[in-house]
Amino acid sequence: MKIKLGLNALVLGAAMFAGAAHAQSSVQLYGLLDAFIGYKKPMNGQSSVIAGNGGMTAPYFGLRGTEDLGGGTKVLFDLEGYFNIQNGTMGRTGFPHDGLFSRNAYVSVSGAYGTASAGLIPPLLWFSTITFNPFWNSFVFSPIVLHSYVGVNGQGVFGNAGEWWNSVFYSSPTFNGLTGKAMYSFGGEPGHLGQNKWSGQISYNPGAFSTSIVYQQIKYSLNAGDLGTVLPGLTTQSVVNVGASYDLSVVKLFGQYQHIWDSISTGDVGIDTGQIGFSIPIGYGRILGSDAYSKSSGHSSVYRNTWAFSYDYTLSKRTDVYVAVLSDRASKMSTGTTVGGGLRTQF
Secondary structure, three states: OOHHHHHHHHHHHHHHHHHHHHHHHEEEEEEEEEEEEEEEEOOOOOOOOEEEEEOOOOOOOEEEEEEEEOOOOEEEEEEEEEEEOOOOOEOOOOOOOEEEEEEEEEEEEOOOEEEEEEEEEEEHHHHHHHHHOOOOOOOOOHHHHHHHHHHOOOOOOOOOOOOEEEEEEEEEOEOOHHHHHEEEEEEEOOOOOEEEEEEEEEEEOOOOEEEEEEEEEOOOOOOOOOHHHHHEEEEEEEEEEEEEEEOOOEEEEEEEEHHHEEEOOOOOOEEEEEEEEEEEEOOOOEEEEEEEEEEEEEEEOEEEEEEEEEEEEEEOOOOEEEEEEEEEEEEEEEEEEEEEEEEEEEE
């Protein structure tokens, strides 16, 4: 009888331990869908009426999880992939290199001394670009995103749009609103020693006011040794970005200044970009506005000016509808226009 009772207690204890261990882990499926219909005339392009994909946010799905190791230490993972809800294909329109998990694919350890991650990770410059503009990460209606990641006339930030492969990342704990971050991406190709990308950021967010400064340097875009194929003669691109926002309750103001320096064998090029924007809450909605202007100097002298306005109306905690208009002008190119409306929902 004693043996039987002892075995029962052992089994019960094991079951309780398994339940406790299970309670310390979690996995979540989530995502976002965004579809819009509109009129689009690209610069130097032909007009069309389109059923668009991701007017405000490119649709994606994700799977994230955490495990509590005890003592304030956790292991985290995140897997996110883009998809096109118009035809069901993976990836974003216009980005042929998008894979199954091209938005995020990393594992992290987080504790008292900060967070360290490894995998496919969006760069610090990308987060600064989308944080300090009212249109966030829209590749259709955000002027600063278009100037940085869909550049024309040789302008723009290289190194892929939104993620770095083969990367390691560190974020310090936040102290009185101050956080430091660093990131490094390995080239990883035989015969291309010294090919890398790296970035550092200091951000300050004590409350209504928020600011950040990011420095980024890349020696390849997607694969080691390819910068010269992206822009002939390009060997290194350096970028500094300073962003700020201030929430006055009746209006939230946004601003960015960005300087790009392209080291090119035929002559260096500098690109200065300024962006201002606002978000005005009205009832259950918001009026958004932004303008970005870029000017090249050095071995190039071209400009680009883009502005956008939108009204975004909240239907629920997860769903909103929007209408927006964008005008795009650049040297030696005809004016581009995009007008559309869409529905965005999260799960």
